Every structure is written in structure tokens, then in C-alpha cells.
Amino acid sequence: MKMQNGFPIVAGLVIFIGLLCAPFVMGKVVTHEYKAPEIKMPVGEKECIESKEFMREQHMQLLNQWRDWALRDGKRTYTNHAGKEFTISLQNTCMKCHNNKADFCDKCHTDAGVSPYCWDCHVQPEGLK
Amino acid sequence: MKKNRRAFIKLAALAAAGLAVAPKAMASGSAAPVKVNATAVHAEHWAMVIDTTKLHTEEEIGKLAKICHSIHNVPSIEGKQEVKWLWSDEYGHTFPEQENPHLAEEVHHRAYALLCNHCEQPSCVRVCPTKATFKRPDGIVAMDYHRCIGCRYCMAACPYGSRSFNWGEPRKNLDLSKLNPEFPTRMRGVVEKCNFCVERLAVGKEPACVEASHGAIVFGDLSNPDSEIRKVLREKFTIRRKPSAGTEPSVYYII
Numbered sequence: 001m002k003m004q005n006g007f008p009i010v011a012g013l014v015i016f017i018g019l020l021c022a023p024f025v026m027g028k029v030v031t032h033e034y035k036a037p038e039i040k041m042p043v044g045e046k047e048c049i050e051s052k053e054f055m056r057e058q059h060m061q062l063l064n065q066w067r068d069w070a071l072r073d074g075k076r077t078y079t080n081h082a083g084k085e086f087t088i089s090l091q092n093t094c095m096k097c098h099n100n101k102a103d104f105c106d107k108c109h110t111d112a113g114v115s116p117y118c119w120d121c122h123v124q125p126e127g128l129k
Numbered sequence: 130m131k132k133n134r135r136a137f138i139k140l141a142a143l144a145a146a147g148l149a150v151a152p153k154a155m156a157s158g159s160a161a162p163v164k165v166n167a168t169a170v171h172a173e174h175w176a177m178v179i180d181t182t183k184l185h186t187e188e189e190i191g192k193l194a195k196i197c198h199s200i201h202n203v204p205s206i207e208g209k210q211e212v213k214w215l216w217s218d219e220y221g222h223t224f225p226e227q228e229n230p231h232l233a234e235e236v237h238h239r240a241y242a243l244l245c246n247h248c249e250q251p252s253c254v255r256v257c258p259t260k261a262t263f264k265r266p267d268g269i270v271a272m273d274y275h276r277c278i279g280c281r282y283c284m285a286a287c288p289y290g291s292r293s294f295n296w297g298e299p300r301k302n303l304d305l306s307k308l309n310p311e312f313p314t315r316m317r318g319v320v321e322k323c324n325f326c327v328e329r330l331a332v333g334k335e336p337a338c339v340e341a342s343h344g345a346i347v348f349g350d351l352s353n354p355d356s357e358i359r360k361v362l363r364e365k366f367t368i369r370r371k372p373s374a375g376t377e378p379s380v381y382y383i384i
Contacts, residue, residue, distance in 0.1 A: 067275060069163045071271070071273050071275075072263065072271075072273060073163070074165060074169075074265060074267075074327070074331070075163040075164055075165050076163075076165070076166045076169070076331050077163065077164050077165065077166050077167065078162055078163050079162050079163070079164070080162070087166070088163070091310070091311065091312075091313060092311055117316070120316035121274060121313040121314055121315055121316050122313045122314075123202075123308055123310050123312075123313060123314065125310075127305070127306075127308065127310065128300060128305045128308060128314075129305065
């Protein structure tokens, strides 16, 4: 069976599919791989309150739990997985070590397009301007 | 075949029983990760007695308010948008139901220190739709600013005007160089109030106004008959604000 106007139809389809896939092909060529930002770690301290992996993945859940524990339950001492105790406080425990919000918090948050509203109330270690 | 099925059902029942028990057994095995601070002071019911024979001038109360406001980063705004945790007012405004035309002149001329009453039946807690304001087991009526949606029902419900609303950005009215870095500020659109210095009680300190009052304010556990505050309440005549509101304030005034 012969296709009527076969050539233009097939050519059109090829062009259409080509255009459809172009962003993917171009994207692969042009963009480069995502690189995690280099954050500045605290100078004096080696260990955070939990392991590096735990903090990287779950610091937001932990902070959420911390705020409820401290504020609503009145329990302000946290015992980590290794059995060490810490005072529950974003401003007075976390930020005493991570004393540079711009170089620690903001770098990843800006990269990930996340803007937590912690700093609407909590005072950053650099102080407010 | 028959025997096999019986064995299987027995085993399945055993496994099901095990599944029902296991989560509880595992939960009890691990210790709770949080506890109360070792240095914290505890009470079943925190309360305050203000001796108005010792503390009754605007300057003295203003001094206490200044300390309170500076450690809690309370912005100072003039006029209707005022934010206050501790302030002073005259007798008629403080005890409107307990006034009589022949009251001692001197009592009328005193200034009275006012703050959140940390009521036993707090109307603000009852009306808060998000439970942003709540009563702690130790009697302190606290605010969770994270949950406040700024509806101001609590302000309408409070018979004492103890709550302030942040109409604007509170940081604009703060001296940013004199901020207390240990305590957060608030954001626009939340209600705030005195918190009986819960953050100080958690580290074993008395509320800031009590500490600065040189004995004119007594703070302690109302449920302990041997406490200092109960001794004062036994010995002196005290009144509370607006008894008809039925909120049972935890702040008492020696007249």
C-alpha cells in the first residue's frame, strides 16, 4: 500500500520528534553535573551533635523536634546517639559552633532554593544589621 | 498434609503475637533522647506576689520593665502599636471591680506593676485556634511563636490586656546593637507576652523582674505549702485582678 504524501509526513514527524527531544540532548551536552557547595565548617569543633550523615539528611527534622521539645514540653537537654548531652537551642547551641550563617547555612540553602524562616526571629551569630 | 497446615497456622499465630508485642518491647528498650535540664527549677504551679507597698512608683516599675524588655528583645513602640511584657498603671485600671470612693488616698496614688497573669483558667488558651498559646503543666501560659497565625483571638479574650501584637517588623524598633543574642526576636504578625522567664527557670534562675525587685516581688511554687510565696500569702492580705473574669490569675498583689 502506498502512503499518500508519505515523504512530508515522515519528514515532519522526524522534525517534530527531533524538536521534542532537543532539550534533553542539549541539556546533557550543555549543563554540567551538580556539585554540592563547599561549606565552611566550624574551626575548633570536629564533631556535631549527631553524625555527619544524620545531620546532612535530617537536621530539619531534628530542629523541628527540638523546637517542640524545648518550647512545648520544656525539655531542653538532648542526648545524642553516643550518649552525649546537649542543650536544645538553635541560637545558643547550634550557632555557637556554626558561627557563620552565610558560609554554613546559606550556601546550601541558596543552592537548594530553600529559605527557612528561622531567621525571622532567631538572631544569627553575626548579629543583625 | 493435614499436619502441615496445623503447624503452619500455629506458627502464623505465634508470629502475629510476636508482631503485636515487638514494637512495644523495642520502644521501651531505647532511652528517651530528651529530658529536662539538670539545673532547671521545678514547681507544680508557679505564681508571683507583688508587694505594692514596696514597689509602687512608675520609675521603679519602669526599671524592671526595661530589664525585662531588654533581655527578651521587646521592641519599644509609642502609641497604639505598643508591645509590652511588663508595664505599670493606676489603681482604677488595675482593679476596676475593687474600687470604692473612700479608698485610702495613698493606695489610689500608687502605680501597679502589670504583666501576664498566667491564669489557671486562661481564656487566651481556650480561644487560640492553633494552640500557639498553651498552659504548661507548671502553670505558665506560654506562647509558641512558630504556630501563631496572628488572629488575635487571644488578645480579645484576655481580660488584662497582657498581650501585644506585632503590627510591623519588630526589629525595626529594636536597637540591634544592644540585642540579647541568647533570646530570639519576634516576627511581624505574631502576638507576644510575658513568659514568666521560662528560659531562665530552665537554667535555674528566677525571673528577671523578681531578681531585680530587691524582694518586692516573691516568686515560687503555689502548690507547696512550705514555700516562701505561700508564707507571704498566709501572712499578708492579697487581691488578684478582675476576679469576676473567673480566670484565676497566678499573680497576687499585696495592698
